[in-house]
Amino acid sequence: MYIDKFIDEIEVGLKILFSPSSSKRPRPDKKISNAENLSPEVKKKHAKLMRVNHSGEICAQALYRGQLLFNKDKVIEKSLQKAAGEEIDHLAWCEERIDELSGKTSVLNPILYLGSIGIGGIASIIDKKYNLGFLAETEKQVSSHLDKHLDELSKYDVKTKKILEQMRLDEHQHEISAKELGATELPKPIKKVMGITSKIMTTLTYKI
Numbered sequence: 001m002y003i004d005k006f007i008d009e010i011e012v013g014l015k016i017l018f019s020p021s022s023s024k025r026p027r028p029d030k031k032i033s034n035a036e037n038l039s040p041e042v043k044k045k046h047a048k049l050m051r052v053n054h055s056g057e058i059c060a061q062a063l064y065r066g067q068l069l070f071n072k073d074k075v076i077e078k079s080l081q082k083a084a085g086e087e088i089d090h091l092a093w094c095e096e097r098i099d100e101l102s103g104k105t106s107v108l109n110p111i112l113y114l115g116s117i118g119i120g121g122i123a124s125i126i127d128k129k130y131n132l133g134f135l136a137e138t139e140k141q142v143s144s145h146l147d148k149h150l151d152e153l154s155k156y157d158v159k160t161k162k163i164l165e166q167m168r169l170d171e172h173q174h175e176i177s178a179k180e181l182g183a184t185e186l187p188k189p190i191k192k193v194m195g196i197t198s199k200i201m202t203t204l205t206y207k208i
């Protein structure tokens with residue numbers, strides 16, 4: 001039983017990491033023409049920003065999968081699966097946009113995936129309220145990180161802007177859902193460690 005689950009998880013992980021993702025919802029920038037005239041510098045910078053966001057989505061997938069590993073609550077399971085589906089959309093949108101901007105995804109993604117699924121799994125063992133609390137805090141930190149990226153974008157790149165705006169809306173909704181399901185506020189030191197880890201992750205994935 002556990003072996004089957006373990007093998008399934010390996011299969012899903014490999015798929016997320018090494019196969020192109022496809023989104024269920026249309027891309028938020030679908031109606032905006034592709035005829036962009038971005039300078040090479042802007043394209044390079046935005047491709048790096050989207051690489052960071054793509055890695056964030058890789059972590060989100062792994063976190064959600066980890067959180068489902070030992071969760072026994074059916075309502076939470078449904079909510080986690082719904083959010084995980086939306087995160088797949090984000091993953092696909094980021095992947096496609098990176099490609100359009102002639103960038104590359106991060107080489108660190110396999111390590112990030114493994115680390116995140118481990119953290120999610122541990123959170124799901126500890127306690128239901130902490131599991132959701134951890135989720136709510138992650139989503140909150142991702143939203144504020146997306147705000148920063150939106151501020152950094154060149155105003156000419158409307159396509160990237162549209163994608164990030166929809167992602168920010170979704171992440172905020174994920175935070176609200178986790179709170180509605182009973183998420184507890186995490187202790188300050190844990191939030192701080194999460195913030196530092198995210199800073200290291202974003203700095204590294206911006207580079208490689």
Ligand SMILES: [Fe+2]
Pocket residue numbers: 057060086087090167171
């Ligand atoms: Fe996301």
Ligand SMILES: [Fe+2]
Pocket residue numbers: 060083087139170171174
């Ligand atoms: Fe999210």
